[in-house]
Amino acid sequence: MCGIVGYVGNLNAAPVLIDSLKKLEYRGYDSAGIAVLGKEVEIKVIKTQGRLSALESLVLDQKPQGNIGIGHTRWATHGEPNTENAHPHYNASRTIALVHNGIIENHGDLRQELTSRGYTFLSHTDTEVAVHLLDYYYKSEKDPKKAISMTLSRVKGSYAFGILFADCPNTVFAARKDSPLAVGLGQGENFIASDAPAILKHTHDVIYIDNDEIAEIQKDSVKVYHLNLKETAKEAVHIGWDPEAAEKNGFAHFMLKEIHEQPAAIRNTVFPRITDGNISLDELALSEDAIKNLRKIHIVACGSAYHAGVVGKYVIEKLARIPVEVDLASEFRYREPILEKDSFCIAISQSGETADTLAALREAKRQGLFTVAIVNVIGSTIAREADSVIHTHAGPEISVATTKAYSAQLATLYLVALRLALVRATVTKEDFAKLVKELKSLPEKIEMLLAEQESIKQFANKCKEKKDIFFIGRGIDYAAALEGSLKLKEISYIHSEAYAAGELKHGTISLIEKGTLVVSLATQPTLYEKTVSNTAEVICRGADILALTFGDNPALLQNAAFSVILPETDPIFSASLSVIPLQLFAYHISLAKGLDVDKPRNLAKSVTVE
Ligand code: G6P
Secondary structure, three states: OOEEEEEEOOOOHHHHHHHHHHHHHHHOOOEEEEEEEOOOOOOEEEEEEOOHHHHHHHHHHHOOOOOEEEEEEEOOOOOOOOOOOOOOEEOOOOOEEEEEEEEEOOHHHHHHHHHHOOOOOOOOOOOHHHHHHHHHHHHHHOOHHHHHHHHHHHOOEEEEEEEEEOOOOOOEEEEEEEOOOEEEEOOOOEEEEOOHHHOOOOOOEEEEOOOOEEEEEEOOEEEEEEOOOOEOOOOOEEOOOOHHHHOOOOOOOHHHHHHHOHHHHHHHHHHHHEEOOEEOOHHHOOOHHHHHOOOEEEEEEOHHHHHHHHHHHHHHHHHHOOOEEEEEHHHHOOOOOOOOOOEEEEEEEOOOOOHHHHHHHHHHHHOOOEEEEEEOOOOOHHHHHOOEEEEOOOOOOOOOOOOHHHHHHHHHHHHHHHHHHHHHOOOOHHHHHHHHHHHHHHHHHHHHHHOOHHHHHHHHHHOOOOOEEEEEEOOHHHHHHHHHHHHHHHHHOOEEEEEEHHHOOOOHHHHOOOOOEEEEEEOOHHHHHHHHHHHHHHHOOOOEEEEEEOOOOHHHHOOOOEEEEOOOOOHHHHHHHHHHHHHHHHHHHHHHOOOOOOOOOOOOOOOOOO
């Protein structure tokens, strides 16, 4: 959450900063600002509440000049989203400015201390204490790195900082603890950014700053120091992503583009890992003996990644016959989990930066478990801290509501399940071959579903006034319902709940009334009759039904107001198909309501606070 950028080079910094911030708007978009250092003594700060477009207009009017600057797009934590609370924050003489992503937990005490030393605060943010602390230590030390190091030693919490000192007109300083920060390496210019897509247009080579490190960035050099100011050697990582992938390329929204990129995301994730009908998943890095002796798998994740994990539980348990526990990462870390020997932990995360997932991964490691990360962003913190990483190859995902990254996570979990099942001999070689073939055919089946967009759009248009929409299903369908419901509420602001179909009658069915829409997912033939009965229970209480099923389920189809018949596949893979119409349904309702599909209110894509 919150996006930070920085630039030092020969170009005018302001347009570069604005352009980079546009790629990070998914991290927060309630206010934004830049600071540019030019020939004047004072650092020029321009900031405003509202979207980046508001900042862009101000910048176009004021035309700040200077080849060095920092920028920020905010997702408010402390202090309402107004102009005063927007970053950058600066000292009284405007000779130090900073942008921050994270939370300074001891800001209350620090604010009191600094106020008693005569500092005046202009905002209600936790961040502003950092700039006054810097000012305080810089006055005594006259050395920016020392001042930064002393400030950081006083600050508790998480941070990625970008910092300018008017006294150092050629340098952007940066520091990090538990919030992501990359330095982009250009030719005669360098960058900082919370996430690589912000700078891909300029460079594919980045250095990831680690916890308790301070970076000193000039146009021709990047030096990184530990907090004790000893220089530390860093290796650059090459990010292969195409910068075009972070553009809309003619689609109305990133979400729609990313929905359409799902066949490619699955192909890129799955195909290179299948050779001659076999799954090579060296990244799993567990010996065959270890796989045979596994007693349990723990999956930890947040949001949609958690929903992928719930599908993963059903699939792994069914195919590989290993008990799987799926936890919301935020719960796992504080519930003193009991982790047995001979088990391992999978952390799933698109960004690789989600604070709760990272903390859950660390807890699993602390207890001695082998950890595997399923992560989309190369070089991200979770990817670096896990014992082993299976990268999803979804490419950069920009829309806040995830689609293609979720699909790539599902595909990866299928690969894991099949690999484990083969080693444990819980599927026959024949069935394994059939399932692998089926997995490879998912992209074209998704393409068939995407071609049905128009009818889904028409039905979505009719549903835009709905106040509540329920999703029901059993087994894998319940897991898919969780994701369908989240997608809908995230971007349409319609209240929605996903329920295990058999559980609805234990309370929640009291909410069903005439005209309530219930999305009934029935893709598991062994459970058809049960779900059809549960659907009948809501129909007779007045509900309208959107049915998602295969063609051989007339009992459900005949009572539906609208239905999507999924292309035939093995039921184990149905979640990869049923999610497509549910994403399109959510997208078109949001569109019909005139909402900002890619930037829904109150949300951020990368949640780096607890
Ligand atoms: C946020 C996003 C969700 C995402 C979740 C986990 O809440 O809005 O779309 O599923 O974080 O993110 P991760 O990057 O860990 O997959």
